[in-house]
Amino acid sequence: MLNVNNISKIYGNFSVLKDVSFQAEAGDVIGIIGANGCGKSTLLKIISGIVAPTAGEVSYEGALSSLLEIGSGIHPDLTGKANYFLKGGILGIGKRELQAKYEQLVAFTELGDWLDQPVKNYSNGMYMRLAFGIALALDADIYLFDEILSVGDAPFQQKCLRTIEELSDKGKIILMVSHNMSEITNHCSRVLWLNEQKVVLGDVSEDIIGDYLSSAFNKxxxxxxxxxxxxxxxxxxxxxxxxxxxxxxxxxxxxxxxxxxxxxxxxxxxxxxxxxxxxxxxxxxxxxxxxxxxxxxxxxxxxxxxxxxxxxxxxxxxxxxxxxxxxxxxxxxxxxxxxxxxxxxxxxxxxxxxxxxxx
CATH class of the missing domain: 2.70.50.60 (abc- transporter (atp binding component) like domain)
Structure with missing residues (x-):
């Protein structure tokens, strides 16, 4: 269970979020949509604990994993493999368990020998493969994804989308920001529209997405x-x-x-x-x-x-x-x-x- 209660965020004199509230339960895949600058990324950063809200609170059960920016949480001078073990150690996971799950990372990312190379030599698509693979291998109950599929090749993007569906079937909670309405329609169970600091939340339907597009393209x-x-x-x-x-x-x-x-x-x-x-x-x-x-x-x-x-x-x-x-x-x-x-x-x-x- 994830509870977001009356979250507001103000930067100086600029209000980004105002009284945002919603709940997510096991198996929910919530797509977050809205115009640029409406606070989508800020909301995920608040939920992940990276940014403190001006008001309101977030509570959840279990472990949370976030992929908010390409390469975030990844040390560029370390190899992909070293980054995996470092992040797992920070989360308190034992070395034996990390070693047992490492082959899962190798299989999912398809990076091969690149996992033994410094991450600073990776392309954006390889960064995304590594970050997504680490998040899966370390396991969590809640996943936050911010435009993670905006880079990378099409086959791997489809692989990630299938994985999101599998996570949902396992009872995981997924929040994903995307400007791709096809991704939202086909892979989310609910949609959260940040509309001028207000929240419109409901089941994925052409009505909500259509209303969102109408606000951008009505005339x-x-x-x-x-x-x-x-x-x-x-x-x-x-x-x-x-x-x-x-x-x-x-x-x-x-x-x-x-x-x-x-x-x-x-x-x-x-x-x-x-x-x-x-x-x-x-x-x-x-x-x-x-x-x-x-x-x-x-x-x-x-x-x-x-x-x-x-x-x-x-x-x-x-x-x-x-x-x-x-x-x-x-x-x-x-x-x-x-x-x-x-x-x-x-x-x-x-x-x-x-x-x-x-x-």
Missing amino acids: PHDLPHRLEDVVINDLVLQPDSVVTGNEPLEIRLDLHIAKPLQNFQVTVHIQDQQSIPIFSVSTATANDWSTPGIGNHVLAVTIPANFLNQGIYTLSFYLHIEKQVHQIRNLTFFRVTDDAQNNQLFSGKIKTNLGWKLK
């Missing part, structure tokens, strides 16, 4: 946006930024063109919440497209109904103006919901009906 904050002689005045999603899977979504750009153009093309990129491209659509392949003239224009494209599976998606734009290409990344987002009973039949992001025939 494109970069508009109006001037690109040479083209101004993007507004971006409108019709009917809204939240649509059901069985209704179309129209994307409309309000444009102003200041002078005649010889070439003007627009490409829309749709990515999922992990920034993985899903598909693109461009005026370059439109049969009836012609370069617009001077004045105000509305450029619209429609994503058909029953095309995208449920999930959260971001919109990026590439504007080809004369010989230049301008990128506007993650201008806004939209969410597709689907309550259809057969929705579990569709994996992936695309679920369009290609048409079936029985012959």
Whole structure:
């Protein structure tokens, strides 16, 4: 059990956290989300005892292990192996027990002979492997992870995520900070959103994550946006930024063109919440497209109904103006919901009906 009661933290005249309270029980995997500077890392540092709160208290049962920064708690001049035995000794674990668990560290980290090299020669990804491996080998009841999967190769990241699920199955408590909404959705049982010093806590659902993204992208904050002689005045999603899977979504750009153009093309990129491209659509392949003239224009494209599976998606734009290409990344987002009973039949992001025939 982990109890966080009315935690507040003030640095000078700046309040980072205010009256943050929540509980975590055995098996909980809580994803912590929020805008940069909202206090996510500070909260984990307070729970781990690295930073003292201005007010409030934290209590928990059992041992706690934290990976809050790459290389934190790792001595750069010692080898990976020496760091393991040093940290275990500080925690009061006997040498015989540490030796017995060392092979677990070797197998998990896959660092091989690098464990006999000074850590100062490690890459960031190797640092993360070592720190994560030490935390697992030394065992704990509560784990705190702060953006630990922002470095390292994809296979090892997936290995870490599978390990987090295994820890949860063993009754461990995991708190993990991440800006990757796919990680939160797929690997957490609950989500804690630090929203302007307030706490929103609940089961992982598209609603909480969608509300969080809405707070960041509710209205494109970069508009109006001037690109040479083209101004993007507004971006409108019709009917809204939240649509059901069985209704179309129209994307409309309000444009102003200041002078005649010889070439003007627009490409829309749709990515999922992990920034993985899903598909693109461009005026370059439109049969009836012609370069617009001077004045105000509305450029619209429609994503058909029953095309995208449920999930959260971001919109990026590439504007080809004369010989230049301008990128506007993650201008806004939209969410597709689907309550259809057969929705579990569709994996992936695309679920369009290609048409079936029985012959």
